[in-house]
Amino acid sequence: MVLVEGKIGDKTYREPFSKGILSKSLIRSEIDPAKSYEIAVEIEKYYVDNNIEVVKIEDLIEHVTDRLNEEDPKLAKKYYKWKEIRRSEDPLIILIGGASGIGTSSISFELANKLGIKNMLSTDMIREVMRKIVSKELCPTLFESSYTAAESLSTPAPPEFDKTLLGFKDHVNTVSVGLTGVIERAIKEGISIVIEGVHIVPGFIDEELLKRNNVHMFVLSLSDEEIHKSRFYSRCRQLWARRPLKRYLKHFNDIRKTHDYIIGEAKNHDVCVIENIDVNATIDTMIETIIEKQTNTQKQEALQTL
Ligand SMILES: Nc1ncnc2c1ncn2[C@@H]1O[C@H](COP(=O)(O)OP(=O)(O)O)[C@@H](O)[C@H]1O
Ligand SMILES: O=C(O)[C@@H](COP(=O)(O)O)OP(=O)(O)O
The missing domain is CATH 3.40.50.300 (P-loop containing nucleotide triphosphate hydrolases)
Known part of the structure; x- marks a missing residue:
């Protein structure tokens, strides 16, 4: 199983990689739903094939951004910006x-x-x-x-x-x-x-x-x-x-x-x-x-x- 590692304040948490969560966040970034799911499946497969068991949330975001860049650099930029805002430690x-x-x-x-x-x-x-x-x-x-x-x-x-x-x-x-x-x-x-x-x-x-x-x-x-x-x-x-x-x-x-x-x-x-x-x-x-x-x-x- 691939785990995603993030931080809330000074506490580290780990949760299972979810294709559903990732594809939903891609849909919010205006990516076609079918394509979003396809990218989520592909990214999970990459971690499984490369025996990566824990991926840091920042690395996952970079990975998704790179992948989106291949699709459409404008969408990649939007996705990255939205994630940048949500990564802030304080509530918005x-x-x-x-x-x-x-x-x-x-x-x-x-x-x-x-x-x-x-x-x-x-x-x-x-x-x-x-x-x-x-x-x-x-x-x-x-x-x-x-x-x-x-x-x-x-x-x-x-x-x-x-x-x-x-x-x-x-x-x-x-x-x-x-x-x-x-x-x-x-x-x-x-x-x-x-x-x-x-x-x-x-x-x-x-x-x-x-x-x-x-x-x-x-x-x-x-x-x-x-x-x-x-x-x-x-x-x-x-x-x-x-x-x-x-x-x-x-x-x-x-x-x-x-x-x-x-x-x-x-x-x-x-x-x-x-x-x-x-x-x-x-x-x-x-x-x-x-x-x-x-x-x-x-x-x-x-x-x-x-
Ligand atoms: N940027 C926009 N372009 C086109 N229609 C809009 C836009 N923003 C709001 N509307 C439409 O205008 C109407 C009033 O918007 P609403 O959000 O209910 O206003 P408010 O809450 O400020 O009273 C709604 O029918 C909404 O769909
Ligand atoms: O007081 C007001 O200006 C409006 C605000 O609501 P919106 O039109 O912004 O939704 O409320 P109303 O008394 O008409 O229900």
Whole structure:
């Protein structure tokens, strides 16, 4: 039997080589399923034929990358990059924000899948839990949508302020308390997670948490309003969709206001903004940005030890 040897923290583990696990990770790297299995079988055969009983995970990744290079160097590069991210010892905490309908849940699902992250949470769910804890009288905007929160502001908005945004900020501020709890818990427990939703707004989350090399924040944008609007049409066509298209179209101008505000705050706080036109391009930019932050932190840590 061939064993794969890896490390979690300072502990070494060994597990049997699994063609299923390897081929699944190749499928995630956009390799055809039949080809993925064929490569996994071939690689196992190589170890068996050469009497290699234990293979280090880093060597296995190099081996797979070399093999993929023969198929398609672009795929090999992608596979290697994704593995590089997952080899990091710290849990990955990825936050994806953006206005309603911009694509945060779709992108979060794709990214978690590509990186093999098993935990995903939407801030709408955090909000739902908070609604069971806090009363409507105490926190009326929590019971609204982010773009209608202004309708429940307990004090009238001063004329010099935009009412929609005042409501939005109040709503986000409250949900950010629950969101921060989830991030802190994930860090404490060492759980990798992708969290997405309209409540992930730069400036509302503790900067100290965001500075950590394993916490990555992204904001999605769509500068073309018509493309943004079309996303609500495509969302309501999905069989499981329960949210009425009419409601989002009615509030579209307010949703756009929240969109522009989130982008402005992302720029103010140096958070990566990605124009979410093409799913693959969005995911690639995220992966590049995560690697860049990890590499920069490693360089800084190395300099500090000099
Ligand atoms: N990059 C994209 N290209 C095309 N359609 C997309 C993209 N991202 C999301 N969508 C589609 O847009 C709709 C809204 O996306 P969704 O992820 O539900 O948005 P959000 O969670 O931000 O409200 C869905 O039908 C989704 O499939
Ligand atoms: O509050 C909001 O902006 C949306 C966010 O959800 P997404 O559209 O981002 O999924 O929730 P709603 O109250 O419409 O169910």
